[in-house]
Amino acid sequence: MSRPVYDSPRTAKSLATAEAPPAPQAVPVRAAAVPPALELRGVSKSFGHPGGDQLVLDDIGLAVAPGEFVCLLGASGCGKSTLLGLAAGIDEPSAGTVSAVGPRPALMFQEHALFPWLTAGKNIELALRLRGVPRRERRPEAERLLGLVRLNGAYGKRVHELSGGMRQRVALARALAQASQVLLMDEPFAALDAITRDLLHDELIRVWHEWNQPAGGARSLSVLFVTHNVREAVRLGGRVVLLASRPGRIARQWRIDLTYPRRLEDEAVAEKSKEITEELRKEISRHAGS
Ligand SMILES: Nc1ncnc2c1ncn2[C@@H]1O[C@H](COP(=O)(O)OP(=O)(O)OP(=O)(O)O)[C@@H](O)[C@H]1O
Numbered sequence: 001m002s003r004p005v006y007d008s009p010r011t012a013k014s015l016a017t018a019e020a021p022p023a024p025q026a027v028p029v030r031a032a033a034v035p036p037a038l039e040l041r042g043v044s045k046s047f048g049h050p051g052g053d054q055l056v057l058d059d060i061g062l063a064v065a066p067g068e069f070v071c072l073l074g075a076s077g078c079g080k081s082t083l084l085g086l087a088a089g090i091d092e093p094s095a096g097t098v099s100a101v102g103p104r105p106a107l108m109f110q111e112h113a114l115f116p117w118l119t120a121g122k123n124i125e126l127a128l129r130l131r132g133v134p135r136r137e138r139r140p141e142a143e144r145l146l147g148l149v150r151l152n153g154a155y156g157k158r159v160h161e162l163s164g165g166m167r168q169r170v171a172l173a174r175a176l177a178q179a180s181q182v183l184l185m186d187e188p189f190a191a192l193d194a195i196t197r198d199l200l201h202d203e204l205i206r207v208w209h210e211w212n213q214p215a216g217g218a219r220s221l222s223v224l225f226v227t228h229n230v231r232e233a234v235r236l237g238g239r240v241v242l243l244a245s246r247p248g249r250i251a252r253q254w255r256i257d258l259t260y261p262r263r264l265e266d267e268a269v270a271e272k273s274k275e276i277t278e279e280l281r282k283e284i285s286r287h288a289g290s
């Protein structure tokens, strides 16, 4: 079994050396060495196929620290969604272990997966009900979560009355309603136009940051975000993990020590993206035609 790639969360020193921030600031610090919020150890996954089993993920060691934001990059079909499904507990690994702190991780997809017959507010209340929140507390909490994703006033709106970006905001609010400490996101903004996507990047970083403020309680929120888009990964992540294909293995990872807020067009984001794109290209061409 390979050594888990978990490396310790940011230290106070690394934050202290960051420039004075325009809020929101970089990854919040909780403790120098705390157990990971999510950990995959020696995880492999095979699917049965007529010609024999297909090994999709091979010996994955990945640990996400409390409050960490990790982006997972890789070519189409390399196993990113499979890895997220294992992390979410909706599928079982063929080998290895998956563990997460707190309630089951929340999962958010490219498609909003909201119930169209319910209003935005009721979609969120359903998640609260499943979590066991008492009836009288559900509506105020749903309204609070809608406010958090800047959708005040959308409580009574039905899904078809909302734009694509608004639907993904509701989906984010619903994911947050689960009060999980790990949020798994599978290309959640891939279907949106570039401007809406850019806005939602800002919103997601703001929400993640607010959730991790000490004032928000002892709970942290870690994010594992799957994308094909290198710039998106560098704009959002404190760490970017590149998966190789066939079988999916961790090829490389980068710590992104850039302060927030970041912009897609920032020179530092562009520079880091270039380096990572070159590696991604190598990974894709290594498997092209194989
Ligand atoms: N339930 C399943 N049964 C059989 N094969 C599967 C199953 N789920 C995934 N696979 C196979 O596993 C491989 C990885 O699929 P996965 O969806 O995880 O890739 P991905 O990296 O998310 O791709 P994309 O970027 O296109 O979303 C593919 O070859 C796919 O066909």
Ligand SMILES: [Mg+2]
Binding pocket: 080, 081, 082, 186
């Ligand atoms: Mg996928």
